[in-house]
Amino acid sequence: MIGPVSVKYAVRGMFRHLRRTILSVIGVGIGVAIGQFAASWMGGATEMQIRAASESGAGHLRVVPAAWPETRENSLRLTDWRKALRAVKRLPGVRLAAPRARATGLLAFGNRTAGVEVTGVEPAAERASNRIVARSRLQGRYLSEGDAGVTVVGAALAERLDTDLDDDLMVTLSGKDGIRSAMLRIVGILSTGSRDLDTSLCHVTLPEHGRLTGREGGGEIAVLLEDYRRVERARRTLADQMPPGDLVVTWEVVNPAIAANVKGDTAFTRFIVFIVVVMVVLGIASAQLAVVLERRREFGVLMALGMRGRQVVSLLLIEAVLTGLAGAAVGLMIGGPVTWLLATKGVDFSELMGGEVAIENVLLDPVVYGSFGPWLIWYALGVSLAATLAAAVYPAWFAVRTDPAEALRTV
Numbered sequence: 001m002i003g004p005v006s007v008k009y010a011v012r013g014m015f016r017h018l019r020r021t022i023l024s025v026i027g028v029g030i031g032v033a034i035g036q037f038a039a040s041w042m043g044g045a046t047e048m049q050i051r052a053a054s055e056s057g058a059g060h061l062r063v064v065p066a067a068w069p070e071t072r073e074n075s076l077r078l079t080d081w082r083k084a085l086r087a088v089k090r091l092p093g094v095r096l097a098a099p100r101a102r103a104t105g106l107l108a109f110g111n112r113t114a115g116v117e118v119t120g121v122e123p124a125a126e127r128a129s130n131r132i133v134a135r136s137r138l139q140g141r142y143l144s145e146g147d148a149g150v151t152v153v154g155a156a157l158a159e160r161l162d163t164d165l166d167d168d169l170m171v172t173l174s175g176k177d178g179i180r181s182a183m184l185r186i187v188g189i190l191s192t193g194s195r196d197l198d199t200s201l202c203h204v205t206l207p208e209h210g211r212l213t214g215r216e217g218g219g220e221i222a223v224l225l226e227d228y229r230r231v232e233r234a235r236r237t238l239a240d241q242m243p244p245g246d247l248v249v250t251w252e253v254v255n256p257a258i259a260a261n262v263k264g265d266t267a268f269t270r271f272i273v274f275i276v277v278v279m280v281v282l283g284i285a286s287a288q289l290a291v292v293l294e295r296r297r298e299f300g301v302l303m304a305l306g307m308r309g310r311q312v313v314s315l316l317l318i319e320a321v322l323t324g325l326a327g328a329a330v331g332l333m334i335g336g337p338v339t340w341l342l343a344t345k346g347v348d349f350s351e352l353m354g355g356e357v358a359i360e361n362v363l364l365d366p367v368v369y370g371s372f373g374p375w376l377i378w379y380a381l382g383v384s385l386a387a388t389l390a391a392a393v394y395p396a397w398f399a400v401r402t403d404p405a406e407a408l409r410t411v
Helices: 004-016 018-058 081-090 123-129 155-161 195-200 206-213 228-239 256-294 296-304 309-344 375-400 404-409
Strands: 061-065 094-109 112-121 137-140 150-154 168-175 178-191 202-205 220-225 246-250 357-359 362-364
Touching: 018 220, 018 228, 018 256, 018 309, 018 362, 018 375, 061 228, 081 094, 081 220, 094 123, 094 155, 094 206, 112 123, 112 155, 112 195, 112 206, 150 155, 150 168, 150 195, 155 178, 155 195, 168 206, 178 206, 202 206, 220 228, 228 246, 256 375, 309 375
Parallel strands: 112 202, 150 178
Antiparallel strands: 061 220, 061 246, 094 112, 094 168, 094 220, 137 178, 150 202, 168 178, 357 362
């Protein structure tokens, strides 16, 4: 009794206990829908965090001096930043590349001072690649190519120093040959909505940064990719093209706190999905075992007539597959619209956040969108079939161990 006959017999067995079958299918469908929602939410939240980290200055990849991952020293410079930048721009899949240089300094206006990280940028690349610049409210103007002796600062920093547009700031920082000082005129004030970020913003052009510090060139190149899922492949390809002494690292190395958060969230979601699958398996196994006990005499007759144990197992597994397919369909009907709404409307946390939120100099999105696509179909089929087949293992083993003579004696 294999092939079409087994399928026909399995379908008849399912319809014989229609109410139990319906409840089992609904249980599988609800479990699949919960798993879909959790996977969609976490997929969207993970992508949001990676996008926020990469677009807040880290990049999906970053070209840095070889010693930078261990020291995080701002005074380090790339061996040949122009050659590295050309190699980055030639790499397929690169969306944007932004060279920068950094130095720790002190800003002063009158008797007020504030410690800050002075960042040298290429204005056009920075506006295109850095959401902190692109999304901020700007008073005055941003930097332009060729600007010298000017700076753009954060709103909270300007407030702390009690300065405004066209005021001159004294900047003091550690240069190549010792302590250096210069005057910078404020041409723009950026307001991100996050006080932490606004307190740390101080941008000058890359050539001006070299003049201030005496260290010419870029200290890093932030690279944005078209597809963040190809980060590791792009890193390996780009690493082979870098000048000796330069290194390519991923956003996880640049922002370990965000990376740890993403890994923790992913592990938690997998745990939730595992719990859901276990609950579905236990529920279906209980129902399947009840069916086997009720059909014990039936299985005894079939085995007495010559049905082998593997055929009994295949019969129960076919029933499990049919239940899983029906459960996947129900799960898609329940979870599909919910995940579609999550992907298109999202969940807005702006009121709860009270404005923009920055973590580790990363400007997060206030709206979280879920992940949606054809993967939902394969996810539903995978979870439901895995649950129903796992649930059928013990009942099938119990059915095979049934003694036909003892089963036939059962009234």
